Amino acid sequence: MKRILTAALLVMMMLSVCLSAQAATATQTGTGVTVIKAADWAATYPEVYASxxxxxxNEAVIDHVEEYPMIATVYEGMAFNKYYNSARGHYYTVQDVTNTGRPHALANCFTCKTPDFTAKVNNEGVSAYTIKFEDMLAEVNESVSCYNCHANTGNELVVTHTYLADAMGADFEKLNAETASCAQCHVEYYFAPETKAVTLPYDSMAAMHPDAILEYFEEMQFADYTNPRTGVKQIKVQHPEFETYMGTGSVHASQFSCADCHMEKATTADGKTYASHYWVSPLASESIQASCAGCHPDLKGFVAGIQTKAEERTVAIGTKLETLTNKLADAVAAGTYTEDELNAIRSLNRKGQFYWDFVFVENSEGAHNSRLTNECLDKAEKLIDEALGLIK
Ligand code: HEC
Ligand code: HEC
Ligand code: HEC
Ligand code: HEC
Structure with missing residues (x-):
């Protein structure tokens, strides 16, 4: 009985979501737009603005290097190994990118931090990506804001980061607008070697799978950096929340948008409802948890169970990756391996690190899609073990 009820409920929920879902649309480019600032909307949408x-x-910062000591070795060769802090609120993006402690030569670092840069790219095209960081900083007024998700409409959802539309191809119109809104930034990306333009490593929904992304990087022989001791050409994965949540194995992808779990429906004193723009974990919102309670009476405990397992495996496999890095560095230094032998180990190391990173830098710690998380960890572990087996 309970199972039948759950199934019926699921179907009903999916139907209602499908009926109300709005398709994604992208902004026009080359239009000479001036960003309307958040504060300018305060009078029109006081509740949204207050939220x-x-x-x-959301100002707490956690130092990942202290929390996960293996990354000092795993990310050696890129500045992330010394400065890598946890994400905090949208409010601090400009401050955080300016104070990373990592070098940033170009304005492309502002891509997911401020609408002022988003508008600059929309007005001027890809040449904006190579403006000097400091020059762009002088033009920045605010952190992530209304323009990023609504263009200058104030309430319609508009994709202003057009690389997302490019990467989705024909699938773009099938994307739920609320999910697309977050996918503008919560995605894996790379800077195209020639233009330095932000580019997503896929051209359709199906090609968002980590296997396909790795193949994409293999084909173009892309590397973000080379580990100085091992010579491994490494890929630095970045926050693939969208790819993970929408990926194969996801339980809720066809049912809930990112906003359903991260933006609560709030009510004013006089009974008006609005979407809260205070972006938090669903575990920090009583009303979101109440909406899940029919199926997840203890959402916190349920999520903690998933996350604990994912975290344990991530740390264990990350530690193996650290061991591999050190052993491979020794093998290189010893000079007793042929270049072909070393390259075989390097290739396994590169791929293993990619799958591990795909999980490590995803911000839900397994909660968005535990099946895909485990699949990536399985692949990482197998590749790393194989590499270790080749070291004499
Ligand atoms: C990171 C993306 C993002 C930013 C930034 C953002 N919004 Fe929204 N906004 C959304 C999403 C997603 C929805 C739809 C939420 C839903 O229906 O659950 C939404 C809905 C709205 C609505 C619809 C009415 C409602 O309350 O349901 C208004 C009005 C609105 N936003 C105004 C603003 C204003 C004003 C700002 C700047 C102060 C802003 N938004 C910044 C993503 C964003
Ligand atoms: C314009 C880029 C951009 C968009 C669009 C965007 N985010 Fe973010 N988001 C960020 C960045 C950057 C951070 C990390 C902030 C930092 O520490 O610098 C972040 C952090 C977060 C966090 C962590 C906050 C914390 O306190 O730990 C949540 C939750 C979040 N975003 C949810 C969303 C949701 C939901 C949407 C869509 C409605 C969305 N974001 C759209 C850029 C964006
Ligand atoms: C079915 C509900 C659900 C949906 C839909 C969902 N998330 Fe999450 N998300 C979670 C849970 C649960 C966590 C883990 C929260 C925690 O650890 O407190 C999480 C964590 C996060 C975090 C880290 C938050 C933090 O406080 O550190 C970000 C960022 C995030 N999600 C972004 C997204 C984006 C972007 C999407 C859409 C592509 C999305 N989420 C869709 C449930 C959801
Ligand atoms: C109609 C029932 C139903 C509702 C409502 C529901 N869920 Fe779920 N949820 C499920 C089922 C079934 C699973 C799969 C459980 C499993 O794998 O053991 C699941 C899994 C999850 C997972 C783990 C995903 C994974 O990949 O392991 C998260 C996180 C989650 N739900 C969050 C939420 C949140 C947040 C809400 C409310 C916004 C919600 N759910 C509402 C039925 C539901």
Whole structure:
């Protein structure tokens, strides 16, 4: 009985979501737009604006290098190995990118931090990506804001980061607008070697799978950096929340948008409902948890169970990756291996690190799609073990 009820409920929910879902649309480019600032919308949308301002409370920073000591070795050769702090609120993006402690020569670092840069790219095209960081900083007024997700409409959802539309191809129109809104930034990307333009490593929904992304990088022989001791050409994965949540194995992908779990429906004192723009974990919102309670009476405990397992495996496999890095560095230094032998180990190391990173830098710690998370960890572990087996 309970199972039948759950199934019926699922179907009903999916239907209602399908009926109300709005398809994604992208902005026009080359239009000479001036960004309307968040504060300018305060009078029109006072509740939304107040909830948006609340993001200032999300100010805690966790130093990942202290929390995960293996990354000092795994990310050696790129500045992330010394400065890698946890994500905090949208409110601090400009401040955080300016103070990373990592070098940033170009304005392309502002891509997911401020609408002022998004508008600059839309007005001027890809040449904006190579403006000097400091020159762009002088033009920046605010962190992630209304323009990023609504263009200058104030309430319609518009994709202003057009590389997302490019990467989705014909699938773009099938994308739910609320999910597309977050996918503008919560994605894996790379800077195209020639233009330095932000580019997503796929051209359709199906090609978003980590296997396909790795193949894409293999084909173009892309590397973000080379590990100085091992010579491994490494790929630095970045926050693939969209790819993970929408990926094969996801339980809720066809049912809930990112906003359903991260933006609560709030109510004013006089009964008006609005979408809260205070972006938080669903575990920090009583009303979101209440909407899940029919199927997840203890969402916190359920999520903690998934995350604990994913975290344990991530740390264990990351530690193996650290061992591999050190052993391979010794093998290179010893001079007793042929270049072909070393390259075989390097290739396994590169791929193993990619799958591990795909999980490590995803911000839900397994909760968005535990099946895909485990699949990546299985692949990482197999590749790393194989590489270790080749070291005499
Ligand atoms: C990171 C993306 C993002 C940013 C930034 C953003 N919004 Fe939204 N906004 C959304 C999404 C997604 C929805 C739809 C949420 C839903 O229906 O659950 C939405 C809905 C709305 C609505 C629809 C009415 C409602 O309350 O349901 C208004 C109005 C609105 N936003 C105004 C603003 C204003 C004003 C700002 C700047 C202060 C802003 N938004 C910044 C993503 C964003
Ligand atoms: C314009 C880029 C951009 C868009 C669009 C965007 N985000 Fe973010 N988001 C970021 C960045 C950058 C961070 C990390 C902030 C930092 O520490 O610098 C972040 C962090 C977060 C966090 C972590 C906050 C914390 O306190 O730990 C959540 C939750 C989040 N985003 C949810 C969303 C959701 C939901 C959407 C879509 C409605 C969305 N984001 C759209 C750029 C964006
Ligand atoms: C079915 C609900 C659900 C959906 C839909 C969902 N998430 Fe999440 N998300 C979670 C849970 C659960 C966590 C883990 C929260 C925690 O650890 O407190 C999480 C964590 C996150 C975090 C880290 C938040 C933090 O506080 O550190 C970000 C960022 C995020 N999600 C972005 C997204 C984006 C972008 C999408 C859409 C592509 C999305 N989420 C869709 C449930 C969801
Ligand atoms: C109609 C029932 C139903 C509702 C409502 C529902 N869920 Fe789920 N959820 C499920 C089922 C079934 C699973 C799969 C459980 C499993 O794998 O053991 C699941 C899995 C999950 C997972 C783990 C995903 C994974 O890949 O392991 C998260 C996180 C989650 N739900 C969050 C939420 C949140 C947040 C809400 C409310 C916004 C919600 N769910 C509402 C039925 C539901």
């Amino acid at each position: 948006y301002e609340k993001n200032a409370e």
